[in-house]
Amino acid sequence: MPKSEQDVVDAILRATQLGLRVKAIGSGHSFTAISKPDEMMLDMSRLNAVIEVDAAHGVVRVQSGIVLSDLNEYLEKHGLSMPNLGDVAYQSLAGSMSTSTHGTGLSRTGLAAQIMGFRMVLASGEVIVCSADENQEIFHCGRVSLGALGVITEYSIRVVPLFNLQAVEQPMRVSDVLAQFEQLISDNDFFEFYWIPHTKWALTKANNVTSAPADPPTRLSTWVHKMVLENFAFGVLCRIGKAFPAMIPRFATMLPSAGRVEFVNVSHRVFSSKRLVRFCEMEYSISIDAVGKALNEIMHMIDHRNLKISFPIEVRCTGRDDIPLSTSTGRESAYIAVHMYKGCDYDEYFTAVEEILLKYEGRPHWGKIHYLDGTQLSSLYPEYQRFIEVRNQLDPEGVFTNDYLRRVLGR
Numbered sequence: 001m002p003k004s005e006q007d008v009v010d011a012i013l014r015a016t017q018l019g020l021r022v023k024a025i026g027s028g029h030s031f032t033a034i035s036k037p038d039e040m041m042l043d044m045s046r047l048n049a050v051i052e053v054d055a056a057h058g059v060v061r062v063q064s065g066i067v068l069s070d071l072n073e074y075l076e077k078h079g080l081s082m083p084n085l086g087d088v089a090y091q092s093l094a095g096s097m098s099t100s101t102h103g104t105g106l107s108r109t110g111l112a113a114q115i116m117g118f119r120m121v122l123a124s125g126e127v128i129v130c131s132a133d134e135n136q137e138i139f140h141c142g143r144v145s146l147g148a149l150g151v152i153t154e155y156s157i158r159v160v161p162l163f164n165l166q167a168v169e170q171p172m173r174v175s176d177v178l179a180q181f182e183q184l185i186s187d188n189d190f191f192e193f194y195w196i197p198h199t200k201w202a203l204t205k206a207n208n209v210t211s212a213p214a215d216p217p218t219r220l221s222t223w224v225h226k227m228v229l230e231n232f233a234f235g236v237l238c239r240i241g242k243a244f245p246a247m248i249p250r251f252a253t254m255l256p257s258a259g260r261v262e263f264v265n266v267s268h269r270v271f272s273s274k275r276l277v278r279f280c281e282m283e284y285s286i287s288i289d290a291v292g293k294a295l296n297e298i299m300h301m302i303d304h305r306n307l308k309i310s311f312p313i314e315v316r317c318t319g320r321d322d323i324p325l326s327t328s329t330g331r332e333s334a335y336i337a338v339h340m341y342k343g344c345d346y347d348e349y350f351t352a353v354e355e356i357l358l359k360y361e362g363r364p365h366w367g368k369i370h371y372l373d374g375t376q377l378s379s380l381y382p383e384y385q386r387f388i389e390v391r392n393q394l395d396p397e398g399v400f401t402n403d404y405l406r407r408v409l410g411r
């Protein structure tokens, strides 16, 4: 558990002398074995300080192991915010960046596109600084690095003034959501929906930036909706559904929905919430115009195979970026995520969904389950080879590799 950049350097030099492979880990919140160490594990959680806040230029320097929820609280106290976030904030900053973690919003990008620079310890023990001005090629590729290039100790990230969101959550017919999807994602700053399998319904979330003051639901109402309904009651339904799958379609119609809910709150409190029900997840990015066709195919596949799915399917979107291994590199992207309650066999469902999404040039989330290898992935990312060349240059001996990276990067 390094406490300083020098500790990271010392650990890597010790490992290379002993011929050990090294894996840096964040919160261990990936569904794949991307952060599984072969030999030496560097738990980065003690490198969690904010180093410098430059509010005037909207840039914050921060150690890489900080957990997103801690960073969000810190930024809020300084009147600042990350421009976008995913559904939860348990992840470390480096883990989120390294796997191309994203939220939703066509006018926003995934988290890694906010990186202005980083410091990285290489396999040789050398510390390099990377930005648009220094080590540009490593900067270009290292923003989404899968942990394969070196150990990142510090980031400079772009932040924005603190903002509030007006949140509107309501059920809609899924056919209506799909018919209007492109309109909904361009009319709202942040739009996403969850289709409830075995029903014609979707739960939608439309969040828009507002100058209105925060007017969050009361603590009791938050507890009832977010904890009792979304976590405890949903968890009970999942447990019963695991024991008696035939009951899942009936339960689906009872899936907790509070009807229409509207409130205003600070953005990070709207973006991310507590998730206590455990699950496995697969998520693919595809082009936005393919969402309707792809989701309809998944719906038919579930019926055709008579699968019983207790978890909603989540659909989000982001703008494009230029990061070689970002799931939205070069294209505005829609994301389709499927989930399975912990302990339930997900192979048939996920394999069938993957087969469908690959027809739409789908790219899997690096931190979520998928079955692809380097040969297949290389054709999905126009700059895959550019990343491989940087990796060959920085880590020719594979000090930072593990089984997952051998599969997706070829060694």
Ligand SMILES: Cc1cc2nc3c(=O)[nH]c(=O)nc-3n(C[C@H](O)[C@H](O)[C@H](O)COP(=O)(O)OP(=O)(O)OC[C@H]3O[C@@H](n4cnc5c(N)ncnc54)[C@H](O)[C@@H]3O)c2cc1C
Binding pocket: 023, 024, 025, 026, 027, 028, 029, 030, 031, 034, 035, 044, 064, 065, 085, 086, 087, 088, 090, 091, 092, 093, 094, 095, 096, 098, 099, 100, 101, 102, 103, 146, 147, 148, 150, 151, 152, 153, 275, 365, 366, 367, 368
């Ligand atoms: C409940 C839940 C909800 C989620 N919601 C979302 C979501 O809304 N959107 C989304 O896109 N994803 C989501 N994810 C996926 C998650 O964001 C990613 O898997 C993320 O990588 C997890 O961060 P972590 O800190 O746990 O990283 P880890 O799993 O610990 O590590 C991931 C990768 O980062 C590398 N890494 C970590 N620290 C460093 C470092 N200092 N230097 C170099 N490499 C490093 C590791 O080596 C590994 O390759 C969710 C996951 C869970 C479990």
